[in-house]
Amino acid sequence: MIGRILTLGGHDFSSRPPDRAVCELMLRLASEHAGDRPRICIVPTASGDTSEQIARFYASFGERACEPSDLSLFRLGRRPMALRDHLLAQDLIYVGGGSMVNLLAVWEAHELGAILSLAWRQGIVLAGQSAGAMCWFEAGITKSSGKPAAEAGLGLLSGSLCVHYNNDPERRAAYLDAVADGMPDGYGLDDYAGLLWEGPGPPTAVTARRGARAYRVISSATGVAESPLPARFLPAPAPAALREDIAEFRRITSMRKRAGWLG
Amino acid sequence: MPRQIVAFGGGGFSMESGNPLLDDYVLGLCSSERPRVCFLPSASGDADHYVVRFYRAFPAERCEPSHVSLFRREQGPEDLRAHLLSQDLIYVGGGSVVSLLGVWRAHGIDAILREAWEEGVVLCGLSAGSLCWFADAVSGFHGTPRAVEGLGLLPFSNCVHYEPGAERGHAYRRLLREGLRPGYAAEDGAALHFVGEELSRVVASRPAARGYRLDAGGDKVTETRLATTYLGAG
Numbered sequence: 001m002i003g004r005i006l007t008l009g010g011h012d013f014s015s016r017p018p019d020r021a022v023c024e025l026m027l028r029l030a031s032e033h034a035g036d037r038p039r040i041c042i043v044p045t046a047s048g049d050t051s052e053q054i055a056r057f058y059a060s061f062g063e064r065a066c067e068p069s070d071l072s073l074f075r076l077g078r079r080p081m082a083l084r085d086h087l088l089a090q091d092l093i094y095v096g097g098g099s100m101v102n103l104l105a106v107w108e109a110h111e112l113g114a115i116l117s118l119a120w121r122q123g124i125v126l127a128g129q130s131a132g133a134m135c136w137f138e139a140g141i142t143k144s145s146g147k148p149a150a151e152a153g154l155g156l157l158s159g160s161l162c163v164h165y166n167n168d169p170e171r172r173a174a175y176l177d178a179v180a181d182g183m184p185d186g187y188g189l190d191d192y193a194g195l196l197w198e199g200p201g202p203p204t205a206v207t208a209r210r211g212a213r214a215y216r217v218i219s220s221a222t223g224v225a226e227s228p229l230p231a232r233f234l235p236a237p238a239p240a241a242l243r244e245d246i247a248e249f250r251r252i253t254s255m256r257k258r259a260g261w262l263g
Numbered sequence: 264m265p266r267q268i269v270a271f272g273g274g275g276f277s278m279e280s281g282n283p284l285l286d287d288y289v290l291g292l293c294s295s296e297r298p299r300v301c302f303l304p305s306a307s308g309d310a311d312h313y314v315v316r317f318y319r320a321f322p323a324e325r326c327e328p329s330h331v332s333l334f335r336r337e338q339g340p341e342d343l344r345a346h347l348l349s350q351d352l353i354y355v356g357g358g359s360v361v362s363l364l365g366v367w368r369a370h371g372i373d374a375i376l377r378e379a380w381e382e383g384v385v386l387c388g389l390s391a392g393s394l395c396w397f398a399d400a401v402s403g404f405h406g407t408p409r410a411v412e413g414l415g416l417l418p419f420s421n422c423v424h425y426e427p428g429a430e431r432g433h434a435y436r437r438l439l440r441e442g443l444r445p446g447y448a449a450e451d452g453a454a455l456h457f458v459g460e461e462l463s464r465v466v467a468s469r470p471a472a473r474g475y476r477l478d479a480g481g482d483k484v485t486e487t488r489l490a491t492t493y494l495g496a497g
């Protein structure tokens with residue numbers, strides 16, 4: 001059974017409600033694969049494995065009921081990892097945003113595309129935003145070289161995707177031109193809108209912010225049409241409850257402090 | 264202009280804080296009084312702190328520094344080829360040689376660097392930024408040392424951070440016995456200076472650092488310690 005794929009037009013790892021809603025959905029998808037302590041791994045390649053992206057991911061998932069990890073291809077020198085073993089042991093693999101061109105080039109150099117495709121065929125959930133969403137499609141519109149340009153993805157999902165649809169008019173215009181010129185039909189995703197792919201059929205559109213939309217983009221003899229898709233609203237959960245072991249650690253630390261025993 | 268590559272085993276501002284001997288040496292190879300120096304930090308994923316350290320080591324008083332970040336193309340020069348070909352020195356940082364080569368190919372940097380070399384731009388770097396110039400790179404970055412195909416400007420194998428008796432040395436010897444082409448190794452602090460495809464000299468920022476030539480004949484690997492010039496006083 002192939003895994004589900006969650007593709008997002010754009011989001012952040014912050015404590016704001018729409019960001020919490022996105023993380024909650026990922027946690028639910030991971031839990032449905034694994035049970036109560038899912039493994040969630042970020043692959044931050046598209047950013048060049050920036051500390052910032054990695055830290056924000058851990059800040060969001062670190063205190064939730066899951067085992068977060070990161071696979072940083074630029075940092076293997078300090079921390080060697082068995083790429084295949086690590087990825088195939090995950091319940092959800094999340095790909096961060098950045099340069100789609102660099103993402104795919106570095107993956108190719110490390111033969112990661114084949115591992116991710118295997119993970120998907122084994123039922124592991126794949127997710128990502130921006131470059132990390134477009135990479136699963138046949139094609140996307142990247143600004144990796146400055147100006148928006150078409151770029152081929154891994155092709156696990158058929159069709160094309162354009163991200164940041166609402167706040168990047170230059171990218172959207174380039175996408176509409178590309179689809180008119182023969183890029184496969186596909187989807188436009190605003191920031192905080194997403195598509196959940198659960199099988200061979202069409203995806204379910206989801207949105208974590210009122211007004212954020214997903215569009216079907218189809219080329220025909222009369223031009224390229226964009227139609228908004230009905231989307232399921234993702235409510236934001238209450239701020240993350242502390243993980244029990246962390247809460248326990250903090251209780252013990254404060255008891256020690258009160259006792260004047262700081263060792 | 265001769266084609267020149269200076270391949271550090273390890274050293275320069277990335278590894279030898281307070282010891283500028285190797286960086287001074289490569290700057291000295293530039294004919295211009297205020298050389299144009301471009302840093303390529305691709306092997307690190309264009310880490311911000313690394314770019315900052317480059318600008319500290321190569322301040323505007325000494326040269327005309329710039330860098331190209333392939334993860335943030337929107338901020339850098341639009342015409343990469345024109346920018347790189349106009350340099351006196353291209354300095355490649357350390358990190359993952361596999362990722363470095365992948366990103367370079369995606370942006371056509373591999374072809375531009377060959378052109379720059381042929382036009383006399385001095386190429387240098389350490390670690391991944393040293394391995395990349397050779398046909399075969401012995402990289403230990405991803406765990407067990409293995410051979411990775413480099414740009415092939417220099418038709419040799421290369422091993423950086425070399426220590427004759429240590430794991431990487433053994434791995435290099437094993438790869439040579441298995442048919443890897445002969446080549447060169449450099450310890451941290453030593454740099455191999457090639458003019459054209461010939462090794463011209465070995466220089467060092469530390470008195471004891473050395474370069475080596477490694478050849479294989481059948482099952483036997485011979486390691487020759489190369490005469491090395493210490494760049495410091497005395």
